[in-house]
Amino acid sequence: MTVTAPKGFRAAGITAGIKASGNPDMALVVNDGPDHHAAAVFTSNRVAAAPVRWSKQVVTDGRVDAVVLNSGGANACTGPEGFQNTHTTAEKTADVLGISAADVVVCSTGLIGEQLPMDRIVPGVDALAAALSADGGHAAAEAIMTTDTVPKEAVFAGTDSTGRPYTIGGIAKGAGMLAPGLATMLVVLTTDAEVQPEMLDAALRDATRVTFDRADSDGCMSTNDTVVLLASGAAGASPDPGSFTAGLTQACAELARKLIGDAEGASHDIAIRTYNAASERDAEVVSRAVARSNLFKTAIFGKDPNWGRVLSAVGTTDAVFDPDAVNVSINGVQICQNGGIGQDRSLVDLEPRDVLVEIDLAAGSAEATILTNDLTHAYVHENSAYSS
Amino acid sequence: MTVTAPKGFRAAGITAGIKASGNPDMALVVNDGPDHHAAAVFTSNRVAAAPVRWSKQVVTDGRVDAVVLNSGGANACTGPEGFQNTHTTAEKTADVLGISAADVVVCSTGLIGEQLPMDRIVPGVDALAAALSADGGHAAAEAIMTTDTVPKEAVFAGTDSTGRPYTIGGIAKGAGMLAPGLATMLVVLTTDAEVQPEMLDAALRDATRVTFDRADSDGCMSTNDTVVLLASGAAGASPDPGSFTAGLTQACAELARKLIGDAEGASHDIAIRTYNAASERDAEVVSRAVARSNLFKTAIFGKDPNWGRVLSAVGTTDAVFDPDAVNVSINGVQICQNGGIGQDRSLVDLEPRDVLVEIDLAAGSAEATILTNDLTHAYVHENSAYSS
The missing domain is CATH 3.10.20.340 (ArgJ beta chain, C-terminal domain)
Structure with missing residues (x-):
C-alpha cells in the first residue's frame, strides 16, 4: 500500500538524529529499473528551498534513480552553504548507490532558516542504504513526518489495454502550510508501468492540478513542496495516457484527502x-x-x-x-x-x-x-x- | 474629538432594543449646513448589503443631509424585504428631520442573513431625532459598536491658506472582518470646511487608499463597509486640496490604527x-x-x-x-x-x-x-x- 508496492523499487526510513524528538527523520526511495523515468512538480513559491532548486535541475532530463528525503529541517533560506549541503547529500547518496548525483532528487522539510546538521545527514545516508528493502515504503512514509500524526500512503492497481497489471504507489507528508500551487508537502509516487517521461510529466500535472492543488488547509505556500513520480517499467505494462492519468489522479486524491484529514489542529x-x-x-x-x-x-x-x-x-x-x-x-x-x-x-x-x-x-x-x-x-x- | 467637533453637525446614539445585550444600537449624524456636500466609498464585495445598495444611490448627487446607522444586524442577504427595510429607515429619518429620503445614507452592521426588527428601528429613529445634540458624536460612536471594546474617534484641526481654521472629525466601528478594499467598518467623517463634492470624493479616495485599505486584520471583506464624509461649510474655510487631503488622511490613519488596535482577540x-x-x-x-x-x-x-x-x-x-x-x-x-x-x-x-x-x-x-x-x-x- 505504499511506494514499494510497484515492482522495481526499494525504500527505507531511519533515524539519523536530526530531530530532537528522536523520531525517524530520513528516507530513501530507489528505482531499480529497468526504466528510470521520472517527472516532478515543485512549489511555485519564488523563495524556493535549496533542495527544490537542486531537484528541479535533476528532473529536467526525465531520469531519476533515487529520492533522498529528510524531515527536521527545510534547508530553505540557507544561502550557498545550504545549496552545498543539498549537493553533498545527493553526492553521498549517489556514492553509496553507485549512481550519478545528477539523478538524485533531494527533499527536505522542517524549520526554515537553519542549516542542516550534515554530521548527521551523511552517516544517515549510509544507514538508509543499509536499510533499503522491497517493503521499506512504510518506514519511508514514517520518516518524512513532521507534525503529521499518521503516515500517509496510497496505492492504485490498474491494467493496460492488453490486461497486463501495473501498480501506482505513493507516500506523502504535510500537515501545516497546506496551500495552493501545492502544500508543504513532500510526495513520492512510484509505478512499475512502462511510461515515458513526457507522459509521466503530463499525467502528473493533470493529476496534481485537481488533487494537491485543491487541498488548501491554511492558504500558506511552502518553500519546499515537491511531488516526484518515478517509473520503473518493471511490470511490463503500457497503460494508455487516459487510464494511467486516471489511476494516478485516484492515488493523488487519496493522499490529498489524507493530508487534509491530518491537518494541524483541524476538527472538521x-x-x-x-x-x-x-x-x-x-x-x-x-x-x-x-x-x-x-x-x-x-x-x-x-x-x-x-x-x-x-x-x-x-x-x-x-x-x-x-x-x-x-x-x-x-x-x-x-x-x-x-x-x-x-x-x-x-x-x-x-x-x-x-x-x-x-x-x-x-x-x-x-x-x-x-x-x-x-x-x-x-x-x-x-x-x-x-x-x- | 468626534463627528460633532466640526461646526454644523449634530449627532445622537440611543438604545433601540435591536441588540439582545441592551447596549446602544442606533446612531444618527445630521449635517445642518449651510453646505450638504458629501462623498463616500463602499465595500467592493459584490454581495453588498441592502444599505450599501441604497446609500450608493444616495451619494451619487454629492448631497447627504443625514447618516442613520444601526448595529445588531447587517441587513445583508435579506432580499427585497431587506431593501424595503432600508428604504423605510431612510424615509422615517427624512420624515422626522424634514429632509428628503434621497439624502439619507443608511449603514448597518451585525449578523448577515437576518431581517432587521423594524418595530424597533422605526421608533428608534424618533428617539434619535429627540436626542440629537451638538455634542452627540461620542454617543453615536458608542452606538455603532459591535464586538468593538472601545468607541473610536478622531479629529484633525487645520487652517486654509488665509489662516481660517477648519476641523475634520470622525467615528468608526469595526473589529472583525477587517480587510482589503475596506474592513467591516462603518466610518462617518465630518468637516466644516467649504469643499465641493468632487474634491471631497478625490480626497476621500486618496485618504482611504493609504489608510483603511491598508488595515487588514483577517483578510475577510465585509458586505457592509461604508466610509462617508460630510462637509457643512460652517467654518467658512476653503483649504486647498493637498492640505485638506493630508488632514483627512491623518484623521483616517488615526481611525485605522484604532480599528486594528481593537481587532477581535488580537494581542499584537x-x-x-x-x-x-x-x-x-x-x-x-x-x-x-x-x-x-x-x-x-x-x-x-x-x-x-x-x-x-x-x-x-x-x-x-x-x-x-x-x-x-x-x-x-x-x-x-x-x-x-x-x-x-x-x-x-x-x-x-x-x-x-x-x-x-x-x-x-x-x-x-x-x-x-x-x-x-x-x-x-x-x-x-x-x-x-x-x-x-
Whole structure:
C-alpha cells in the first residue's frame, strides 16, 4: 500500500538524529529499473528551498534513480552553504548507490532558516542504504513526518489495454502550510508501468492540478513542496495516457484527502464544492475564496452554519454570478436561497467531522471542489508553539 | 474629538432594543449646513448589503443631509424585504428631520442573513431625532459598536491658506472582518470646511487608499463597509486640496490604527512595511501577503520571530525581487540578510504589543505599510462563538 508496492523499487526510513524528538527523520526511495523515468512538480513559491532548486535541475532530463528525503529541517533560506549541503547529500547518496548525483532528487522539510546538521545527514545516508528493502515504503512514509500524526500512503492497481497489471504507489507528508500551487508537502509516487517521461510529466500535472492543488488547509505556500513520480517499467505494462492519468489522479486524491484529514489542529474536514459555474476556473476561485476565509473556518469550528460568511467570501471574487441567484447548502440543508434566507440554519448538523458546502452559482455547468479545514484553537496553539 | 467637533453637525446614539445585550444600537449624524456636500466609498464585495445598495444611490448627487446607522444586524442577504427595510429607515429619518429620503445614507452592521426588527428601528429613529445634540458624536460612536471594546474617534484641526481654521472629525466601528478594499467598518467623517463634492470624493479616495485599505486584520471583506464624509461649510474655510487631503488622511490613519488596535482577540498590532520596492503596488502586495499568512500571524502570537514564514509569504507574490537579496527585520533586528540567516533570532523582543516587520526588497525605492494583527486563541474563540 505504499511506494514499494510497484515492482522495481526499494525504500527505507531511519533515524539519523536530526530531530530532537528522536523520531525517524530520513528516507530513501530507489528505482531499480529497468526504466528510470521520472517527472516532478515543485512549489511555485519564488523563495524556493535549496533542495527544490537542486531537484528541479535533476528532473529536467526525465531520469531519476533515487529520492533522498529528510524531515527536521527545510534547508530553505540557507544561502550557498545550504545549496552545498543539498549537493553533498545527493553526492553521498549517489556514492553509496553507485549512481550519478545528477539523478538524485533531494527533499527536505522542517524549520526554515537553519542549516542542516550534515554530521548527521551523511552517516544517515549510509544507514538508509543499509536499510533499503522491497517493503521499506512504510518506514519511508514514517520518516518524512513532521507534525503529521499518521503516515500517509496510497496505492492504485490498474491494467493496460492488453490486461497486463501495473501498480501506482505513493507516500506523502504535510500537515501545516497546506496551500495552493501545492502544500508543504513532500510526495513520492512510484509505478512499475512502462511510461515515458513526457507522459509521466503530463499525467502528473493533470493529476496534481485537481488533487494537491485543491487541498488548501491554511492558504500558506511552502518553500519546499515537491511531488516526484518515478517509473520503473518493471511490470511490463503500457497503460494508455487516459487510464494511467486516471489511476494516478485516484492515488493523488487519496493522499490529498489524507493530508487534509491530518491537518494541524483541524476538527472538521471541509469540502467546498462550487457548481453551475460559468467555468471550472470560476468554480475553483469561488471555492478557494471560501476556503481562505478565517471567519468561515472559525464558524465551522464553532459548529455555526454561518452562510453569510460563505456569501461574503464569494462576493470577493470576480466569478460570474448574480448575488440574488446564488444558493448555498451546508451538509445538504439549503440555508441560502437566491442570495437570501433559505431553510432554517438550525437544521444543519455540524457534529460530523466531514462537512460539505455546496455553492450553486447559477451561471453555467462547471464545477470544482476545494478541500480545507476549520480554524481551531489547536491550529493556533500548534503554529504559535511550533517553530516550523 | 468626534463627528460633532466640526461646526454644523449634530449627532445622537440611543438604545433601540435591536441588540439582545441592551447596549446602544442606533446612531444618527445630521449635517445642518449651510453646505450638504458629501462623498463616500463602499465595500467592493459584490454581495453588498441592502444599505450599501441604497446609500450608493444616495451619494451619487454629492448631497447627504443625514447618516442613520444601526448595529445588531447587517441587513445583508435579506432580499427585497431587506431593501424595503432600508428604504423605510431612510424615509422615517427624512420624515422626522424634514429632509428628503434621497439624502439619507443608511449603514448597518451585525449578523448577515437576518431581517432587521423594524418595530424597533422605526421608533428608534424618533428617539434619535429627540436626542440629537451638538455634542452627540461620542454617543453615536458608542452606538455603532459591535464586538468593538472601545468607541473610536478622531479629529484633525487645520487652517486654509488665509489662516481660517477648519476641523475634520470622525467615528468608526469595526473589529472583525477587517480587510482589503475596506474592513467591516462603518466610518462617518465630518468637516466644516467649504469643499465641493468632487474634491471631497478625490480626497476621500486618496485618504482611504493609504489608510483603511491598508488595515487588514483577517483578510475577510465585509458586505457592509461604508466610509462617508460630510462637509457643512460652517467654518467658512476653503483649504486647498493637498492640505485638506493630508488632514483627512491623518484623521483616517488615526481611525485605522484604532480599528486594528481593537481587532477581535488580537494581542499584537503589527505594521508590515515593505521598502526599496520597484513600485508602491509591489510594496503593498508584499506587505499584504505577509499580513494574510496565518502561519506568520500565529508565530507572532507565540512571540516567535519566525522570518521563514515572512519569506515564504513574500515568495508567493509577483513583486520584483531577488530571493537572495531580501532582508527582513523584526522590531529592528535584521534576522534575515540576503535571503538567508542574519542576526540571532533570540535578539528579537516580541513582548510589546506593537510589532514592526520591515522587508527590504532591494528592488527600487517605493514603500507601503499594511497594518494587521496576530492570530490568537481569542480570535478563534470570538469568531467561533459569535455569529456575525
